[in-house]
Amino acid sequence: MMFGLRVLRGGLAAALIMCALPIAAVTTVSFVSSPASAQTVSSIGVEGNRRIEADTIRSYFKPGPNGRLDSVRIDDGLKALIETGLFQDVKINQAGGRLVVVVVENPVINRVAFEGNKKVKDEQLQAEVQSKARGTLSRAMVQSDTQRISEIYRRNGRYDVRVEPKIIDQPNNRVDLVFEITEGPKTGVKVIEFIGNQAYSSYRLKDVIKTRESNFLSFLGGNDVYDPDRIEADRDVLRRFYLKNGYADVQIVAALTEYDPARKGFIVSFKIEEGQQYRVGSVDFQSSIPNLDGNSFRSLSRVSVGSIYNAEAVEKSVEEMTIEASRRGYAFATVKPRGDRNFEAHTVSIVFAVEEGPRTYIERINVRGNTRTRDYVIRREFDISEGDAYNRALVDRAERRLKNLDYFKTVKIGTEPGSSNDRVVLNVDVEEKSTGDFSVSGGYSTADGLLGEVSVSERNLLGRGLFAKASVQYGQRTQGYALSFVEPYLLGYRVALGLDLYQRKQLASSYVSYDSSTLGFSPRLGFQLREDLNLQLRYSISQQKITLPSYLTNCNNNPANPNLPFFPTPANIIQNGTPAGDGSFNLGGFNSVSNNCFSDGEASLAVRKELQSGAALTSAVGYSLAYNTLDNNKDPTTGILASLNQDFAGVGGDVSYLKTTADIKAYTPIVADIIGLLHLQGGILNQTGKDIRMLDHFQMGPNLVRGFAPLGIGPRDITPGTYNDALGGTKYWGASVEMQMPFWFLPKEIGLKGAVFADAGSLFDYKGSTCWAATAECLTVGADDGLVRTSVGVGLIWQSPFGPLRFDYAIPVTKSKYDQVQEFRFGGGTSF
Template sequence: MGIGVRGIRGLAVIGTVFTGVVFGVFAAAVASAPSAYAQASQIVVEGNRRVEADTIRSYFRPGPGERLDAAKIDSALKTLYGTGLFQDVRINQAGGRLVVTVVENPVINRIAFEGNKKAKDEQILLEIQSKPRGTFSRATVQSDVSRIVEIYQRSGRYDVRVEPKIIELPNSRVDLVFEINEGPKTGVAKIVFVGNKAYSDWRLKDVIKTGQTNWLSWIKSNDIFDPDRVEVDRDLLRRFYLRHGFADVRIVSAVAEYEPSRKGFVITFTIEEGDQYKFGSVDVQSSVSAIPGNSLIDRTRTKPGNVYNADMIEKSVEDLSIEVSKRGYPFAVVRPRGDRDPAAKRINVVYTLEEGPHVYIERINIRGNTRTRDYVIRREFDIVEGDAYNRALIERAERRIKNLNYFKTVKFTNEPGSAPDRIIVNVEVEEQSTGEFSVAGGYSTADGFIGEVSIGERNLLGTGLIGRASVTYGGRSRGFNLSLVEPYLLGNRMALGVDIFGKEITSTQYTSYTSKTYGGGLRLGIPITDNIGFSARYSGYRQEIDLPSEYKNCNNLTPVNGTTYPTNIDAVSSDGVNTWRTLGFSQNCYYDGEASLPVKMELAQGPVFVSLVGYGLTYNTLDNNKNPTSGLMIDFKQDLAGVGGDVNFLKSTVDGRYYQEILPDVVGMLRGQAGHATGWGGKDLRMLDHFQGGPNLVRGFETAGFGPRDQTSGTTQDSLGGTMYWAVTAEVTTPLFFAPKDFGMKIAAFVDAGSVWDYTGPTYWAQTGETLDLGDSSGHSVRAAAGVGLIWDSPFGPLRFDVAYPIAKESWDKTQVFRFGGGTKF
């Protein structure tokens, strides 16, 4: 027989009413009964099967003189019901005896779940209190229904319905079946901001993690309502405003209301922004006599006149704490204080240095890491057990552990140690998946369609190692890459990477030759400060080029030393064949004027091995590496080839980008690029080691579309590149306001200008008598283009569509008005 959830509720109500009536009648009976009935000399138990009679009698505790008054009997009756062992309990007095008649709850034979697809049976069974071979209790089942509903609500399904059914079996046993109607996921129908004036809804939606439900919801999960995520969003909004000068900001409320008509939640964030402040005076006051405050001013990151930024204050406290500790005062405490000047919209910041209590870290406990090794977490601390306790350094460790992205949650707590000057630091973590399997696909007008399959692990075997293997295949290129990175080399904050790679590129309309590159490398990354990083690298690779068959016919061969070679190699005399092979041509007739002279000379040289070392310096103050709105990034690199191998060159490049919000939601970007390459050690720079001009410098031109080019009549007129280049870009981006925020669409307007010049490769080949007709090597010709672009952070990966019109070019340049590129991982 099945009993629904409403049936159980009804039975519970009836049972409660019935029990109350029984209590009342019984109490009245006892009160009116002679005193002999109140002195029960014997308790008789009836109806019990599994529970011993003595166990039931033990709940009746008479007072002095074996007297059982109404209060004692009433207490025993309630206690028996409270055990959950009995479906019904009745107490009567007859002939000086107390008769207790019980109806035991049945035993659960099995528990089954029907209709659950999003939650596994094992997961639900762990959450509920009812267990197979346990006692069936209607109250417990009612509680289990609530627990199951909670499981689904945590995954965003608020329309779930759970109905328990009871199937009675012989011998007082039952099967308990939970019928579950999971319902659809309950999404976020709308996100509303109230009170925001400085920043638009679009910008604030980019700050929070919760997104709105739309047609892209089938491939994302941030649009599912999660009250915990909403609380996180509330803190993210507050920190965002504090980073941008709004020191008085208050996120008054974050209210989520379910709207049946929308079948989703409407989340409303109410904000009181306040005024935007700048830093006024900055001072350091020290009560430690050996450390004058003015000696620490240069260690602060808060500069007068800059927009107020709470993050800079927090980092300044960390830097000051570390500096003071290095000077021999590990217990010193740095406390920031901000004095507001509302009229001038300034905050004067004072860092107070005091000698804090002498407290040591007795122990650091790490719990919850079932997979990640302890040392992977401990190495994020700048202090160890036995060191002086410093709250600023503990907060830095917490931030670093969260940034590892190995854990769903990270929580730091403290507790007293074994002595008053000892403290225990507890770190509670919850593991999350760190593996990645992806299939990527993309298309660009330069490389055509390309696909990639990769597998990666950010926390290999729980050791913190980063491993990745990928294979790419496309219409014009194919290759593979294997990499392994140790982020902490020899216990220091240095990252060592090992790479093995291979790539083949076929001939295209931009180049007449194909190339094959196979090799490997080592790289070392060292963070100098939070904003400055240093990297060193070594690469060794074998490089070979070839020509397609259409450039290898043997017609119209150029005479060599007065000898004309026939079409058929077999007809050549032995001397002719030797001469042929001396030139390195064997039976490949590619020196008949079709391919460009430098290409043929590279081909005659054969495969080469390139061995190079390099380093890089990066300065990065971007507020967001993915979608920056402010900050500066400068990347300088140098590579020296010739540490062994067949090729000698020195290349230097610099790339700088500056972002600034011009108007709300309108971000301007200025970019500058430059590079120089030269041969050394008596070796000329190969054609393949020159810089090529293309859309990476000036949009509106094809890959290798401008710069020095072979102008010899009858040849493929390959782009030869130059030893120097420069390029500048000015771009403005803004969201498409008519498109939903989750579409991630922006429009850009840009102007590019640049030049590539100074080809230094071969221009004459004495063995064939060929001379190169070189165009555009002076550097006086500047290319420029203007255009617009559509940027889409789509579910298929970042996509960009650019339409650029060259406004300054040469007649031999290869232009490309439309360019598209993008890809994804799924």
Template structure:
């Protein structure tokens, strides 16, 4: 903001700000030297307006003998300046008295910020110590100037300049103005690694958070130089090496240098890797009477012969500590010891259970949470005030708070309590925005163009609730969904969620019908242990089928008399062909063939049955078991993700079935920067209660099982008309895939591009829906109902783009059925912004 009139700017302001305190002290002390042996009662104060004279006199403290000597005067002079209330203080002797003449600092009327576009006035005002209605202190103004400069530099703006200006106003008041020239962002121009031999630069760039500046950097802030982030990257590199067996790893330094020519920073990490170790032996010892070490072996995350893993040791220590506390040993601690065998390249690990010091938690102080409720933070601790102090549980709480993604920084410190056996836990937090408004768009070869608008909040009203509402609209898919999740249901670590949804799938070249599904679900999720979780759910939804009238069987529009058959209340079936006596099937076909009822593309009879039945309600309960050891959920390079799902329909509703499915993916490094992926999946569904399964409840497979095939392009199909009509689905399927993912080494890491080659195989079979329809005297012919292997080979491009993950695949089927439908090229992806 700008002021219209300014007075006494420039040189006067500079002189006022640069007044040197030492010079004032020297001058005043010289004058005051003769004033030795004065008493406090003989001090005369002049020039004060706001500060009481007695307050000023109180700074003059008599020395030995009750007299004020030169040392006392110097101490008082320095203390008066340090109050920040005075611009000048002079001490003289006159008529046997000590005369203290002061010039009070002006009062700040307003603190104004100009030129700040990237930061709001409120943000800067909260950081500076100079406040309206406070006294103007020039040293404090200089400190505030440095503080503002530091704030901008932490945002990557190292070209920032801040100039304070003081504008005098009547009645000894001033306006304090900070003129800010923000400058441009100072990026990281290069990131180099020195000393790494076993791990490539490409892989390490994945590990750290700092990024090099590139053409797409404007979409993020990872390329902005931040010294705190660089220091955190050192720890990320160290932990990565420890996790992969390099017990001697040292990240010696993270050197940063500003290059004026490139107008950016050059960051270099110096690494000493050491060698990779394997576990030679692992044992648990107990120095606590009554605590059997063998009872804790199931909590070990490492085995003999496996690669040494520092992270797995930390988790083993944590889980053993928690288990010991559950058994009544609240003060038990676990100390890992390792002995290296340099010749064999192994580490012998011993986890020692010991009785720790008897220290209790006196208080848990939470600071910095301006929005998040205290209880949301405290519930992440497995200990409370008054419990035994346990460092492993504190570390777990810190990790949980960071995983909430509510805070920029989380630091948990300890301070001494009121006694030697008490400790105060201090939780320092810095909150960040947790709400998202996103407009998403994408395209896939199966669903066409798709747009979504959604609003979500991860920490609703600071209570930890997750809420999301979204609307989708596309060429073939439309709908909406609303979700609310409470991560701590009834005070327990159980996530409870409610979903309401509506989805409409329109006809396409893959299916001749549309489905409209509306309903809701309730779910509970909880962790059985850190890598194993379970979710139970209940779903209730209504599904309705729609068919274009031109694709419906129109025999109801044909006069039965023209077919040579007049039904009676009780007609007799011909035992030879199962048709009513007097029914002329030739006449029936002749009459209907000209009506377009059996034209190519007509909906299959099972779909028409669904149409006739009207809306169908499904009421089901189910659960999912998930095992996850991935090193990174977004871009994994090692670990296993396996899920087993099972749903039972029939608790009310119109359908009854038992459906089971399993999906497992295993990631492993092949050679440097090349990741292998093995995937296996399978499923089975069976009807309950003796009835047929609906066609819509069968599994439908395509590129989700074997790439190179169209959606619903695999498995049993209706060929009643001699040509392939709608896919009918199957009750059983299996699939297997092997894939190699590798970077394009000739492209910069920040491009986010990887290539993939793969081979898929799988099958879908055993349709068990209705095939004959006595009420309409029709039946269908089902092809490919047996287990037949489909296979393909292909290549793809994976792009972790700023617009979201994108994938392009080109697959060639090498084994297929005669009625399958193929789709060699497939593309899918989307974005949120």
């Protein structure tokens, strides 16, 4: 209340002064008419000033050409003093025939403090307000600061914020400025609705936009907070979604927001005019440039006759053609797409016209706003530089690359005229954001049990665009660590160099009888052939060692070292639990179930043979070719993800083989919000020299056919009395069809979907050794007949704030009697 009264008093004083000025002006005119009484600047008296020099105050009064002050100039000086904000009150009096300026100085701010703020730190508020300690108190500035603080909170989703400035008087004309803040609750988006949508349900369109509705899990995210900039961006995202799916006439007419006091949140409405869906009627190519055949660009087109019109594919086709023309020496060539609609047939005839563009050169590229990221990290994303021909397609590609780096909140590339008509300046404006991540993750799966992970990563290390990550895992059955480093531009070329060092230990479980420990190192090179096609070349070297748990070594009767696992040798054969000691090779009942070593379950001969061989060193070279057109990598609804991998082991080391695998996933909408998934996979392992180890075979379970346990499918050691370890196979194939559908009766933001699926696959052709000459033992291989395993089931998919979670219940339809079944499977984790 004190603050309001002071403002009123100051305003009243100013008003009285302004009203009094005409009277003073009349008096002054009469006074100045006498030359002996004329006023000069030096004759002005100053009263009431403490910190501000009198000459400084006099300097605001500007004399006329004759060095005298008339009424107009006195009035201008008075206004100039008030506008400085240095004074609470300014008056002009006459005393003894002289002008006297009487001032009341504004107090000095002793400190600026904030009370009640919990969601926004003091440091952030201090940086935003203009009132500063040791500065002069300006009531207009205080009001501006109050509005600025309120705006900061509104940007953070708190529209019920109240900010009240308090001025506390201190000695020596000093004051404390305190902003008392009542933050209020978050003001979220309570309802998102779409008006006019026919082709896509509101449920589906909510997946497209970034804004989310508030729910009981919203505290884990921030997209439910009302943000007008995000709403405007969502309009463009919706429009591009429709254009990508054939709706060439779509218009997002409006994005309306209304605050609902009853719900204490916003209602957001998107008004859409969809129009008709178009297909491509024809695709033609024209060129007005001599010696440049338009049809030579046909192979670069990403649109085909009969397909649904896709504006994004048209844009990428234009980009590829423009770049190809530049490579052929036509630096100023432009490709302009033209679409002629047939409203009756609902088709678009597309013509790509190659024309000679204006001869414009890039004079300069300005990078602005990067406070941490080095300039060269931004500039290397351009395929053009200063002095090159201006190419809009290449500029758009650079902008898209910069956004994909995920280093910046915003990226915008604009142009301005250069020093001449044929010059243009590019301005790259970026806003930095945090690129470091620290996460503590936890999860549980029926295969690995409880699992925890701590990781630290940085996507833009030292502002040089480097990636580094360190993680440690510890769980019931899995432990290890991993270190990764990526240099995305090796020696200045668009080639990514990656280095991975890892150590992993897998403990024995009900699925496998042995512990395994692997230490490996892998350098790799990545090449982006196209935006949707990547090639990776790699070399890997790893050492793997297996050990048996104590419950499989308690049959040892070696008095020299009872902790060693039992391995009969020609010089020391254990017969019925007692060393023969005579060097004979009498195995007696060694393979009998009644033997003490086998009666309580013995590891497979294949496992014990690997154990006797000791640690194996694998040195391999390989490559991966990946094709990705998914619309969303985390929750895809359309597109293809395919990969081909080959690894050749035998570049030194103890292992030799050629391993080839392929995997294809295709997503497509079926009806409404139901998404279909077709998953095909296969692999083959070829012997290239040495015998193939049991550990190098493919091991399959629910990753091939759900409803089976890990390592539950394929060839298995069925020797009586043994642990029945999985041996694996050298060939496998799998096929799966799945339909994913939302629960329409639940809020979209919960992220729950249901699934029904059917799987089929087979693992077969074990090629490891089945006999051990050292002990004359042989194992019996079962379930190596190529039988097709099938299953059907249902699943629950949750894209939760804690991370992706999935529950599957599958019933095997066909199986081998030696397969291990696990009908229920759960997996998932979290990061926070």
